[in-house]
Structure formats: structure tokens, C-alpha cells
Amino acid sequence: MSNGIIHLTTYSRPEILERCLISIYSARNSSQYKKVIVLQTGNSKVEKLIYAFADENTKVIEVTGIGKTPLQNMNNNRWIGLQNSFLCQSTEWVLCLEEDVEIHPDSLIFINQVFGVYKKNRHFRGINLASVCDSDLSGEGFSLLRFGTHANAGVITRKTWNRLNRLRIDKTLNSFALDSSMEPSFRSGFIVTPNASLIIDYGNIGGTHISETENSDFFQKIRKSFEIRMRVTTSSFNLNQHSHLNWRSDCKDFNQEENLKFLLFEYLLRLRNTVVYHKSHRFLRNLKRSLLRRPLI
Numbered sequence: 339m340s341n342g343i344i345h346l347t348t349y350s351r352p353e354i355l356e357r358c359l360i361s362i363y364s365a366r367n368s369s370q371y372k373k374v375i376v377l378q379t380g381n382s383k384v385e386k387l388i389y390a391f392a393d394e395n396t397k398v399i400e401v402t403g404i405g406k407t408p409l410q411n412m413n414n415n416r417w418i419g420l421q422n423s424f425l426c427q428s429t430e431w432v433l434c435l436e437e438d439v440e441i442h443p444d445s446l447i448f449i450n451q452v453f454g455v456y457k458k459n460r461h462f463r464g465i466n467l468a469s470v471c472d473s474d475l476s477g478e479g480f481s482l483l484r485f486g487t488h489a490n491a492g493v494i495t496r497k498t499w500n501r502l503n504r505l506r507i508d509k510t511l512n513s514f515a516l517d518s519s520m521e522p523s524f525r526s527g528f529i530v531t532p533n534a535s536l537i538i539d540y541g542n543i544g545g546t547h548i549s550e551t552e553n554s555d556f557f558q559k560i561r562k563s564f565e566i567r568m569r570v571t572t573s574s575f576n577l578n579q580h581s582h583l584n585w586r587s588d589c590k591d592f593n594q595e596e597n598l599k600f601l602l603f604e605y606l607l608r609l610r611n612t613v614v615y616h617k618s619h620r621f622l623r624n625l626k627r628s629l630l631r632r633p634l635i
Contacts, residue, residue: 340453341428344373345419348437352383354540355437359391362435367446369395376419378403378411397422413511424499430457436490438541441467442564445536449493452530461527465493467536479578482528482592484600486521491537498523505604522604528592533578535564
């Protein structure tokens with residue numbers, strides 16, 4: 339069995355959080371994995387729930403939310419959890435979860451199976467657990483996609499974590515959504531995605547960014563895909579490439595012939611995150627503002 343850690347970030351939705359915690363701690367083989375929970379304090383109901391579920395394999399990290407915006411707090415909390423998770427040298431992967439998902443009972447089994455097959459593949463970047471396939475036939479097996487990680491339910495491997503650190507992703511936490519900053523690294527290889535969803539995503543139901551109901555089209559697609567997965571046995575672990583364009587139009591099947599192009603994008607991102615780039619960018623902006631007789635930044 340591979341060595342992994344389940345990392346959860348949480349803040350203010352106790353009703354959704356309880357459903358998430360039940361699914362994590364009741365998942366098959368869950369007791370064999372350590373949990374790292376980053377708890378942004380300020381909601382007593384959330385705090386009570388976390389400590390009610392926490393066991394000897396759970397590390398709770400309390401943070402106060404020092405960011406100026408919700409986005410900054412979300413980024414910082416997730417980064418803190420990742421740093422603490424990968425501090426353990428034996429950790430091969432980290433499953434990043436947010437409080438608004440419910441995971442399938444076989445999620446950890448699937449992750450372990452994938453890791454056993456692809457951990458030595460230099461193009462392997464991680465695993466996404468969500469899918470919106472809509473038929474039992476396409477629900478069998480998994481696909482290799484060139485796509486970013488799903489922030490609310492995605493696995494990051496240690497090798498990918500090392501790539502992210504070389505890219506200085508931590509320098510973007512105050513400016514960009516973390517999953518979008520990490521996307522070029524994931525798209526430089528492939529991410530494994532089950533054809534039938536291993537999560538139900540409640541994030542947009544009364545969510546902070548998009549507020550929908552359980553009757554919304556997207557939620558119903560996720561739920562249907564999850565129900566398909568409930569009918570698929572764990573023995574159906576096989577590569578069954580299936581289009582996932584219903585996520586986003588640029589979600590592509592993995593093709594090694596395009597590697598050079600996506601590696602170039604990744605290294606351009608590294609350039610953007612360097613101190614030299616930021617100093618030169620600031621110099622050019624100030625030069626333009628001085629010519630326009632505007633205050634310097």
C-alpha cells in the first residue's frame with residue numbers, strides 16, 4: 339500500500355462538513371492513512387465537529403485567517419496543509435479535500451491502485467476524483483487527461499509537489515487561485531480521472547462563489563456520475579479513455595506528442611514567479627507611470 343495523507347481545509351459550513359467527515363473516516367482503509375486538517379477558527383460548530391472526529395491519526399492545525407481576502411485565506415490554508423503533509427518524508431501523495439465534498443467509500447482504494455500503476459511514470463502528476471460521465475458504459479475504468487487538479491478533491495504526488503516548489507508557487511498565493519497557479523505543472527503531464535465520479539460536490543449549493551440548488555444541472559450531473567460509480571465494482575480498474583470535455587473545453591486526452599508545448603508553458607510560469615521578473619515588471623510599470631506622470635507603485 340502506498341503512503342498517503344488526507345488533507346482537509348475547513349472554515350464555516352458545519353452541515354456540509356459533517357457529511358464530508360463521515361465519508362472520510364468511513365472510507366475503506368481510512369484508518370491506515372494519516373489526516374491533516376487545517377481549521378480556520380471562528381465557527382464554534384465547525385471546531386466541535388472537527389475535534390469530535392479527530393483520532394490518534396489526525397493532526398489539527400488551527401489558523402486565524404490572516405489573508406486580506408477569502409481567496410488568500412483559502413490559498414494559505416491549503417498551502418499550510420500541503421507543507422505539513424509533505425514534511426513526512428515517507429509521504430508519496432496527498433489527497434486535498436475541501437469541506438464541501440462527500441467522497442466515495444472506495445476513493446482511497448482507487449488512489450492506491452492508480453499509484454501502484456503509475457508512480458514510476460515520469461508524466462504522472464496526480465489524480466482527480468470528480469467526473470460527470472453520464473452512462474454506465476463510460477463509467478467503467480479511468481482516463482488519462484491533460485488538465486489541472488480539482489481544488490476540492492485532488493491528489494498531488496511528491497514529485498509534483500517538488501515541481502511546484504521549484505516554480506515558486508507560494509509567491510502567487512495572494513494573487514491567484516492556487517489550483518490555477520498549479521495548473522501548468524499538472525498539464526505538463528497527465529492526471530488520472532475516474533470515468534464515474536468518486537465524489538459528490540456540494541460546493542455550489544449556497545456556496546461562496548456560485549450559489550445553486552440541488553436541482554441545478556451541474557449538481558445533478560455530478561450526483562448521477564457518483565451513483566454510476568456506486569454500481570461499478572472495485573475490480574473494474576482499467577484504462578478506458580473517455581472524453582471529459584464537459585468539465586472544460588480545454589480538458590484534453592493525454593498525448594505525449596504535446597509534452598514540449600506544455601513543458602514550455604510550465605517554465606514560462608517559473609519565470610513569472612522569479613524575483614527578477616517581478617522587479618523588472620515593476621520597473622517597467624513605474625517607467626510607464628512616470629512618463630504618464632502618475633504616482634509610482
